[in-house]
Amino acid sequence: MEVKVLGPGCAKCKKAYQVVEKVIKDNNLDVTLTKVDDLMEMMSYNILSTPAIVVDGEVKIKGRVPSENEVKELLGL
């Protein structure tokens, strides 16, 4: 599975990345997590608000920091 956290680096974006990172670590998941701060790449996902979380190429959450439970659900736990 491939997860991307999109965000130019504000506090909310960092927080979103930490939440996803924690869930992956806690559950020993085989997930490639990347932080995307390049605007061109970010815009190719057609988002209007950050942070956004992309799972396998599909935008799942945008404009807010998800809870751990939400992320677990997204990752199929």
Add this chain to the structure above:
Amino acid sequence: MIQRFADWLVYGILGLDAGTSLGVAVNFFVYDTVKIILLLFSISFVMGIINAYFPIERLRRYLTTHKLYGLDYFMAALFGGITPFCSCSSVPLFIGFVKGGIPLGVTLTFLIASPLVSEIAIAMFLGTFGVKATLIYVVSGTVLSMVAGYILGKMRLEPYLSDWVKQAQQQSNARSEQWEAEKTPFWKRLPIITRESWGIVRGVLVYILIGIGIGATMHGFVPEGFFEQSLSADQWWSVPLAVVLAAPMYANAAGIVPIVEVFVAKGIPLGTAIAFMMSVIGLSIPEATMLKKVMTWRLIGIFFGVVTLLIIISGYLFNWML
């Protein structure tokens, strides 16, 4: 009710004497903090519900598919105020709007309204200055964003966008942007909205505390009428001075309003104070650097210049009206 809670906590539990200035100050601090937190939470919650039904993607779709004859400026200003704003969202939002074929002026209206009219500032205003001042602030913030966007739109500034944004604009294709509704039922989203609202409160709590703290201290130490000589209404230059001083300052509305309240209590006209606050929260250097990614310095300069000018004009208007 909040007053009773503050009395109970400060005089009852903490055992401070209601007759001492310390007791009064702490009581004031507790009362203001609780009141503003409750207001902020409720306002964020209501805005969260509106956002759940009418997210920004839907607004964009609406704006790209309808001919609105100027009403689009109003919609952009209104939703700019409702949408929770994080300065780093301004860039994706800007590009997304421009790509969707929305006129530059309308996009800029959204960009101005978004930090200028915010749930945090509304809650702080309601809590400190009451309904009338809050209405003046919200209405003028909305109108100001519309006028600024309209003027900027008329100035034909497209050549001053960054090259890659120009490309995106040329490739704009309104129909490719399908808006997909979130399929989660409403009752399932309520906990998320609640958590979000609480997140907003928690995020600015420390600024609220610092702001009210400084405000309470200044109440005690800054003599009445202290600012009257320097920033009173009679001096024509007081409004531009307040606005220009505030522009490079970057503070959260949560921290700035309690301080502005002291200014007002100590003799600065409310209009000058509102203009000062608008300038602090509406214009900031971090936002300018963010916008550098999509605009040339020249466009940023024009953008900030027009907004500054309009804030100054509204400052005069408030002083004259109030």
